[in-house]
Amino acid sequence: MDLIPDDIRKVLLANTDRLSADSSYDPVPVVKLFTPDADATWLMTRAEPYGGDLMLYGLSDLGLGCPEFGPTLLSELTEYRGVLGLPVERDPFFVPRQPIGQYIRQAIAAGYIQT
Structure with missing residues (x-):
């Protein structure tokens, strides 16, 4: 699955x-x-070209209780693997409920991203 298709x-x-x-x-x-x-x-909100890569900006949570907003390279996400070696996937059913600022505030309070 293409993580970031053209659309x-x-x-x-x-x-x-x-x-x-x-x-x-x-x-x-x-x-x-x-x-x-x-x-x-x-949860990614924007992107910009970065050399031959794509710099994505959004709210990240690696499951350690420390969600943060910042940049992540698409190439890093493509290479990232979970504990069983499975790659990162795109959630085709995700429908955002609110602006990223609200997600950030909720994630900081809860210690994880709530979608």
């Missing part, structure tokens, strides 16, 4: 442009990624 990539890149024009913009997550054999979750 999702376009929205992520457009969110970066919009945030550049409006610093108060609080986007909803565009894609949820997760490990099926671990508790790692990523």
